Amino acid sequence: MSIIKCSTCGHQNKEGTTIxxxxxxxxxxxQQGTLLNMRYDGSAIRSKTKNRSIVDxxxxxxxxxxxxxxLIAIALIASALGTIYPQKMYIPQNIxxxxxxxxxxxxSGQIFYQLGFHNLxxxxxxxxxxxxxGISIFIVSIDRGVPLYKALKNQAIKRHxxxxxxxxxxxEYKDYNEEDKTDFINKLKKHRYKITENDGHFLAEKGRxxxxxxxxxxxxxxxxxxxxxxxxIPFMYVDDFVWVREGETAVIPSTNQQYYIxxxxxxxxxYGNDDEDAIFEAALQNTSGxxxxxxxxxxxxxxxxxxxxxxxxxxxxxxxSGEIIVNxxxxxxxxxxxxxxxxxxxxxxxxxxxxxxxxxEEAAIAEFTVDLTDPESExxxxxxxxxxxxxxxxxxxxxxxxxxxxxxxxxxxxFVFFVHGPDIEEREASFLAIGQxxxxxxxxxxxxxxDFGVRDVSGLTVRKDLTLPIIGLGAFIFMIGVIQGxxxxxxxxxxxxxxxxxxxxCHTNKNWYGLTKELEKVIDGTSFTMVQDQEKNNDx
Amino acid sequence: xxxxxxxxxxxxxxxxxYLIAFVFFAATIKDKQQEKQFTLxxxxxxxxxxxxxxxxxxxxxxxxxxxxxxxVSNMFEFVTFFGMxxxxxxxxxxxxxRIELLGLFALPVALLIIGYASMYPKEVSPLVPxxxxxxxxxxxxxxxxxxxxxxxxxxxxxxxxxxxxxxxKTTVKTTWLEIIMYAICATLGFVIxxxxxxxxxxxxxxxxxxDEEEMTLEYQLPAWFGPENGELVTDDKMDAVFTTPGWMxxxxxxxxxxxxxxxxxxGLLLYLILRISLRKRIAAAIQPLLKKANPELLDEACxxxxxxxFPVFTLGGLIFAAIWAQEAWNRYWGWDPKxxxxxxxxxxxxxxxHLRLSRGWHGEKSAWLAAIGFAIIMFNLIVVNLVLAGLxxxx
Numbered sequence: 001m002s003i004i005k006c007s008t009c010g011h012q013n014k015e016g017t018t019i020x021x022x023x024x025x026x027x028x029x030x031q032q033g034t035l036l037n038m039r040y041d042g043s044a045i046r047s048k049t050k051n052r053s054i055v056d057x058x059x060x061x062x063x064x065x066x067x068x069x070x071l072i073a074i075a076l077i078a079s080a081l082g083t084i085y086p087q088k089m090y091i092p093q094n095i096x097x098x099x100x101x102x103x104x105x106x107x108s109g110q111i112f113y114q115l116g117f118h119n120l121x122x123x124x125x126x127x128x129x130x131x132x133x134g135i136s137i138f139i140v141s142i143d144r145g146v147p148l149y150k151a152l153k154n155q156a157i158k159r160h161x162x163x164x165x166x167x168x169x170x171x172e173y174k175d176y177n178e179e180d181k182t183d184f185i186n187k188l189k190k191h192r193y194k195i196t197e198n199d200g201h202f203l204a205e206k207g208r209x210x211x212x213x214x215x216x217x218x219x220x221x222x223x224x225x226x227x228x229x230x231x232x233i234p235f236m237y238v239d240d241f242v243w244v245r246e247g248e249t250a251v252i253p254s255t256n257q258q259y260y261i262x263x264x265x266x267x268x269x270x271y272g273n274d275d276e277d278a279i280f281e282a283a284l285q286n287t288s289g290x291x292x293x294x295x296x297x298x299x300x301x302x303x304x305x306x307x308x309x310x311x312x313x314x315x316x317x318x319x320x321s322g323e324i325i326v327n328x329x330x331x332x333x334x335x336x337x338x339x340x341x342x343x344x345x346x347x348x349x350x351x352x353x354x355x356x357x358x359x360x361e362e363a364a365i366a367e368f369t370v371d372l373t374d375p376e377s378e379x380x381x382x383x384x385x386x387x388x389x390x391x392x393x394x395x396x397x398x399x400x401x402x403x404x405x406x407x408x409x410x411x412x413x414x415f416v417f418f419v420h421g422p423d424i425e426e427r428e429a430s431f432l433a434i435g436q437x438x439x440x441x442x443x444x445x446x447x448x449x450x451d452f453g454v455r456d457v458s459g460l461t462v463r464k465d466l467t468l469p470i471i472g473l474g475a476f477i478f479m480i481g482v483i484q485g486x487x488x489x490x491x492x493x494x495x496x497x498x499x500x501x502x503x504x505x506c507h508t509n510k511n512w513y514g515l516t517k518e519l520e521k522v523i524d525g526t527s528f529t530m531v532q533d534q535e536k537n538n539d540x
Numbered sequence: 541x542x543x544x545x546x547x548x549x550x551x552x553x554x555x556x557x558y559l560i561a562f563v564f565f566a567a568t569i570k571d572k573q574q575e576k577q578f579t580l581x582x583x584x585x586x587x588x589x590x591x592x593x594x595x596x597x598x599x600x601x602x603x604x605x606x607x608x609x610x611x612v613s614n615m616f617e618f619v620t621f622f623g624m625x626x627x628x629x630x631x632x633x634x635x636x637x638r639i640e641l642l643g644l645f646a647l648p649v650a651l652l653i654i655g656y657a658s659m660y661p662k663e664v665s666p667l668v669p670x671x672x673x674x675x676x677x678x679x680x681x682x683x684x685x686x687x688x689x690x691x692x693x694x695x696x697x698x699x700x701x702x703x704x705x706x707x708x709k710t711t712v713k714t715t716w717l718e719i720i721m722y723a724i725c726a727t728l729g730f731v732i733x734x735x736x737x738x739x740x741x742x743x744x745x746x747x748x749x750x751d752e753e754e755m756t757l758e759y760q761l762p763a764w765f766g767p768e769n770g771e772l773v774t775d776d777k778m779d780a781v782f783t784t785p786g787w788m789x790x791x792x793x794x795x796x797x798x799x800x801x802x803x804x805x806x807g808l809l810l811y812l813i814l815r816i817s818l819r820k821r822i823a824a825a826i827q828p829l830l831k832k833a834n835p836e837l838l839d840e841a842c843x844x845x846x847x848x849x850f851p852v853f854t855l856g857g858l859i860f861a862a863i864w865a866q867e868a869w870n871r872y873w874g875w876d877p878k879x880x881x882x883x884x885x886x887x888x889x890x891x892x893x894h895l896r897l898s899r900g901w902h903g904e905k906s907a908w909l910a911a912i913g914f915a916i917i918m919f920n921l922i923v924v925n926l927v928l929a930g931l932x933x934x935x
Contacts, residue, residue, distance in 0.1 A: 039898075065894055065898045065899055066899070068894065069891050069894050069895060069899075072887050072890060072891050072894075073887075073891060075887060076884050076887040076888060076891070079880050079883055079884050079887070080880070080881075080884055082875070082880060083877040083880050083881065083924070086877075087875055089874075089875070090876075121875045121880075271666045276608075277666065279544070279606060279607055279608075279664050280607075280663075280664055280665065280666040282663040282664070283661070283663035283664060283665040283666060284666065286661065286663070291666050291668065292668055292669060293666065293669070294669055294672075295669060325669070326669040326670050326672070326868060327669070327670065327672060327673040327675075327867050327868050328867075329867070329870070336870070338869075338870040340870070461870045463870045463871075465866075468866070468872070471872070475858075475859050475862070478854075479851065479854065479855060479859065482850065482851045482854060483851050486847045486848070486850065486851055487847075487848070487851070510847075510897065511840065511844065511847075512840065513637065513836075513837060513840045513844075536836075
């Protein structure tokens with residue numbers, strides 16, 4: 001590696017250094033007469049100096065701001081494309097996505113689907129894009145952050161006059177007295193500048209920590225992105241769902257049958273039933289249906305404490321109870337149960353009576369109730385009659401004239417009953433469903449629905465996410481870094497004692513207006529005139 | 541008088557005071573004094589602005605008391621609040637940089653936004669269970685403040701552009717500037733047209749069938765675009781001239797398209813009237829009024845607003861949003877369109893800051909970026925809510 005030797009002090013600087021580390025003399029001889037480039041304080045940046053091996057080339061690619069910004073711009077456009085139509089997770093789950101996009105959005109929807117944009121954010125290329133941004137952030141931070149840190153840590157107090165002359169804000173003063181100088185320095189102190197001295201030369205500095213802001217926020221982003229990757233480690237993340245009916249106890253999925261939940265009661269309230277809802281009256285008139293106000297599951301959590309014997313009955317011990325409300329999950333160790341959805345008034349029981357088909361009074365010969373979650377196959381009565389439940393369709397539907405059930409949930413039950421009795425030769429069959437009562441032939445007896453019981457079903461999301469603390473930490477560090485970098489600035493004032501004159505130069509990494517205002521206040525009352533903005537003078 | 545009418549009275553008062561403050565700021569143009577001095581007219585203008593802001597805070601508090609929840613839960617409330625935050629953000633930037641021209645442009649934008657908000661239903665709407673959380677006001681207010689501060693960067697940027705761009709001949713730049721002027725006209729056009737027809741209680745109902753189900757759609761503006769196979773039910777009202785194209789599938793798409801076309805037409809009319817009566821480009825007509833402007837200061841204010849607004853927006857729009865989403869929907873991120881567009885906003889301003897701080901994009905480039913950023917924010921506020929259906933479409 002070549003070395004740049006400073007012509008004034010003889011210090012050996014690394015290749016790529018533009019300001020001598022020791023005396024602060026500008027080394028960019030080709031740029032004489034222009035303002036000094038103060039980025040990274042003139043220190044050597046790896047990506048600007050090495051470009052030989054393949055490693056150098058990869059390093060240089062990722063450490064380029066241009067590349068980083070381009071990657072973000074591509075991610076921006078890609079993200080926007082994904083919002084043209086709803087993503088896969090927001091379309092009805094029981095339809096083939098290919099058909100859904102074609103039927104709903106026509107040709108453009110088909111193209112959207114064919115390009116895989118319906119699942120854009122989980123696509124490999126989107127993830128690669130985000131990963132590339134992560135790598136770029138990481139490399140650029142090391143490439144720039146480390147040299148900058150070193151340069152500022154070891155910065156010289158005394159700088160070469162050429163360094164001062166090539167700062168944006170600069171002043172040169174011949175007629176002054178020591179008092180003015182002390183006055184000026186004291187006023188800088190009052191503005192909370194840290195003053196260091198070397199040989200009658202001064203450096204006033206404040207807010208250096210804001211220079212680390214970008215690197216701190218980049219660190220936060222890297223932690224955040226790593227955190228999102230941890231989701232793919234199995235024990236870190238659980239996402240499951242369970243329906244629990246009122247009064248029912250169900251295994252909580254993804255817990256190895258260790259935990260159970262009982263739905264004691266599901267409470268559902270809508271707006272408009274309360275005096276205090278009067279204020280919403282006008283708004284409620286404009287909505288088509290009732291607006292849900294509150295819903296919650298009153299639940300008990302049990303743990304199976306039976307020893308691990310395969311096939312043994314679970315032995316449930318209550319470990320927690322409470323309400324599961326939207327915005328208020330119920331927690332069991334790392335697991336949280338969230339109120340997600342609900343199904344109101346699902347059938348629980350149906351009661352029937354047996355009577356003579358031509359009896360207008362429909363006087364009951366026998367009465368029985370079918371528990372729809374656990375129907376019995378036969379209902380026997382003392383008077384010799386017997387009803388056999390031949391077929392049960394929890395959610396009945398006619399499919400080409402054939403009854404079938406589309407789910408195991410009793411949302412629209414259908415029954416095929418066989419009635420046996422002392423005066424019935426073989427049996428009498430009939431089909432019953434809501435609104436339907438079809439005898440198989442010229443039946444002597446008839447079954448009629450007399451009553452039914454309903455209950456609510458609560459849909460709960462089972463979620464464990466151990467990545468949250470990591471992600472939270474990343475986000476927190478990011479915020480600290482952004483605030484540190486954006487709300488403060490690094491200001492420096494150099495006072496160089498020349499032989500017959502004094503030089504004052506000022507630099508800030510950003511927000512020059514604020515620095516100018518501050519200097520006006522500091523200089524005001526001393527015999528110094530305001531430092532000149534050399535950039536402005538060059539323009540005019 | 542009940543709280544709710546007191547509340548709307550205060551909002552109306554705030555609107556009028558902002559209008560007066562705008563006139564005062566306009567008067568500062570004639571101020572012969574040096575720009576850095578705080579003239580009497582300046583003091584009157586900014587005090588009036590603050591007075592208006594206090595009135596609007598009064599509206600906010602009384603409405604909160606009346607409804608029992610932070611009034612940021614529907615389109616009217618949120619957009620109004622955004623206007624209020626814009627005034628606050630302008631006031632903050634004003635005290636940093638003392639640029640009165642900022643008031644001359646920020647106040648009309650705020651007035652337009654509040655006017656736009658009041659075109660939405662103003663009833664107090666009930667909160668659905670997922671919105672019942674303290675995060676409602678923590679998240680929404682921070683987002684609105686962050687976006688408002690970013691909007692001030694647009695205001696500074698647009699003044700910079702009008703001041704700097706050479707108007708002696710037509711260029712791509714002057715054209716884009718006129719497009720921005722036209723967009724402002726179209727918003728004003730929307731407010732004017734909607735106000736006219738709502739004061740006439742215009743209402744035309746169409747019935748149409750979707751999957752053999754009878755649906756109705758109410759228009760508050762005369763229908764140019766009716767629903768497919770729609771039939772006018774109301775008597776003595778104009779029947780639709782065109783049928784809404786079939787590929788527009790969004791909820792109530794025909795009415796939204798109709799409103800859009802009305803706004804664009806009214807905006808075009810406004811723009812043409814201005815353009816013809818001024819006999820030059822609108823930006824060219826404004827340019828001489830900005831003689832006092834200090835482009836460097838405007839440039840720094842434009843960037844500084846982004847530097848201040850970006851962390852606030854990130855905190856409210858991404859971090860608070862994620863915490864709440866985790867509580868309410870059990871996932872901190874779900875790729876809902878509103879979330880994605882918040883991420884896009886974040887990406888965009890991250891690009892803005894990198895280009896400015898590391899690649900030296902100052903002045904004009906930076907000002908154009910600020911204008912694009914504002915367009916993204918407006919897109920997320922209006923289009924995402926109204927067109928791209930999702931969890932946040934509360935209007």
